[in-house]
Amino acid sequence: MKSLVWRISSFLLMAYLLIPTGAWAAGGPASMLVVVADTRRVSLAVEKYFSNLYNTNILLFAVWAVVLTAAWGCILGVVMDFIMARTGLDLKSRKIVEH
Amino acid sequence: MDASWMYMYMPIAGVEIFWPGLVLIGYSVGVIGGFFGMGGAWMVTPGLNILGFPMAFAIGTDIAHIAGKSMVSTMRHSKFGNVDYKLGVVMLVGTMVGIECGAQIIMYLERLGTVGSVVRWVYVVFLALIAAMVFYDYHKATQKKKKGIVDGDKGTEGVTWYKTFHKINIPPMIHFKAAGFTCSVWLPIMVSYVTGVLAGFLGIGGGLLRMPALVYLIGCPTHIAVGTDLFEVMISGLYGAFTYTLKGRIELIAVFVMLTGAAIGAQIGTVATKYAKGYGIRVAFGCAVLACMVSIILKQFKYGTSAAVVILGAITIICIYIMAIMFKGAANELREKKLAEQASLTI
Numbered sequence: 001m002k003s004l005v006w007r008i009s010s011f012l013l014m015a016y017l018l019i020p021t022g023a024w025a026a027g028g029p030a031s032m033l034v035v036v037a038d039t040r041r042v043s044l045a046v047e048k049y050f051s052n053l054y055n056t057n058i059l060l061f062a063v064w065a066v067v068l069t070a071a072w073g074c075i076l077g078v079v080m081d082f083i084m085a086r087t088g089l090d091l092k093s094r095k096i097v098e099h
Numbered sequence: 100m101d102a103s104w105m106y107m108y109m110p111i112a113g114v115e116i117f118w119p120g121l122v123l124i125g126y127s128v129g130v131i132g133g134f135f136g137m138g139g140a141w142m143v144t145p146g147l148n149i150l151g152f153p154m155a156f157a158i159g160t161d162i163a164h165i166a167g168k169s170m171v172s173t174m175r176h177s178k179f180g181n182v183d184y185k186l187g188v189v190m191l192v193g194t195m196v197g198i199e200c201g202a203q204i205i206m207y208l209e210r211l212g213t214v215g216s217v218v219r220w221v222y223v224v225f226l227a228l229i230a231a232m233v234f235y236d237y238h239k240a241t242q243k244k245k246k247g248i249v250d251g252d253k254g255t256e257g258v259t260w261y262k263t264f265h266k267i268n269i270p271p272m273i274h275f276k277a278a279g280f281t282c283s284v285w286l287p288i289m290v291s292y293v294t295g296v297l298a299g300f301l302g303i304g305g306g307l308l309r310m311p312a313l314v315y316l317i318g319c320p321t322h323i324a325v326g327t328d329l330f331e332v333m334i335s336g337l338y339g340a341f342t343y344t345l346k347g348r349i350e351l352i353a354v355f356v357m358l359t360g361a362a363i364g365a366q367i368g369t370v371a372t373k374y375a376k377g378y379g380i381r382v383a384f385g386c387a388v389l390a391c392m393v394s395i396i397l398k399q400f401k402y403g404t405s406a407a408v409v410i411l412g413a414i415t416i417i418c419i420y421i422m423a424i425m426f427k428g429a430a431n432e433l434r435e436k437k438l439a440e441q442a443s444l445t446i
Binding site: 037038039041042047050051054058059061062063065066068069070072073074076077078079080081084087088089090091092093094 | 372433
């Protein structure tokens with residue numbers, strides 16, 4: 001039993017080390033940068049708007065990026081708060097013990 | 100089987116990305132960042148690169164995601180009372196000025212043409228020092244505990260350098276309510292300035308340096324250090340997201356996908372701090388710092404793949420460790436709550 005567990009864990013460790021290596025090798029060079037957003041393959045109106053904005057007005061795009069990131073962070077925070085409150089855990093107090 | 104639905108087209112980077120991978124990276128870094136109080140750029144960037152993002156896009160996307168993720172974590176830590184906003188704002192002043200000075204040093208070194216190698220080795224030295232300090236502190240605290248020495252109501256502490264710094268009486272003196280200490284306002288400003296210079300010099304967010312500085316030099320309890328640092332990471336991350344977007348190096352769709360995973364992970368990492376002792380967090384943090392250091396050394400010697408494997412391995416192990424703390428602690432709490440309810444019913 002012990003040797004079976006050992007074999008399985010060795011296999012998992014090997015796979016864990018080798019899979020990312022393979023993926024990395026298959027990834028190709030990372031220096032091929034696309035500096036213009038390709039709007040031809042985008043079908044969604046919102047995506048198209050932001051891709052066009054990236055190409056035409058980068059400052060406005062940067063403002064949108066910050067505002068949307070903050071807004072999405074806030075929305076997710078509130079939603080997760082709502083879900084976590086239903087777990088029955090006390091999420092408002094904790095003891096600080098260092099050691 | 101057609102697996103094309105698992106790939107999402109990123110119009111700015113111009114690549115097809117395996118989106119469950121993005122969610123998974125976001126989740127893992129959410130767990131780790133929420134527990135340690137850092138952004139975790141060193142973990143995300145190689146992960147994004149492996150998924151197929153060009154490096155420049157990986158960095159910008161990573162910074163924006165870190166800002167959003169830190170927001171979720173800060174909200175949760177704030178409810179626990181782990182964020183000292185006054186301390187965070189005071190330190191923000193030093194951090195901003197420091198980062199700018201660090202960036203100027205980098206520009207000077209760039210003119211000399213020695214920047215890449217110098218930065219990496221300085222980074223390695225600092226990570227080694229932090230890791231050594233964390234493990235020395237743990238060793239000292241364990242020794243003290245064995246001898247039965249207890250420091251106040253928070254339990255035994257190993258390194259208490261902050262006590263010496265708290266004796267500095269340069270006015271104005273300021274009281275930080277959540278962190279529970281009074282010191283000269285110049286102490287957090289100077290410490291954040293120094294960590295800011297280093298962060299700017301090394302081109303990192305700085306959570307890796309600020310968290311131990313908050314604990315060892317400023318004297319924050321570990322939990323407050325984690326929460327307050329996340330507040331700083333959130334502000335600096337938003338600024339970083341703006342500047343990287345101006346340079347055109349961000350993939351907004353990926354940011355949102357990663358943030359969705361990170362929001363779940365951040366809850367687990369943050370709530371796990373409730374069930375962890377301060378030294379549990381510090382030692383795990385020391386291990387993360389060691390993994391980061393090893394990966395940089397490997398990169399320096401052109402073993403990029405091995406460096407990525409080390410980082411991914413560290414993320415997996417630390418993530419499992421934190422999740423185990425969270426689920427075990429939560430199960431215990433719910434069990435105790437149920438027992439208490441049953442006991443009150445029988446009375």
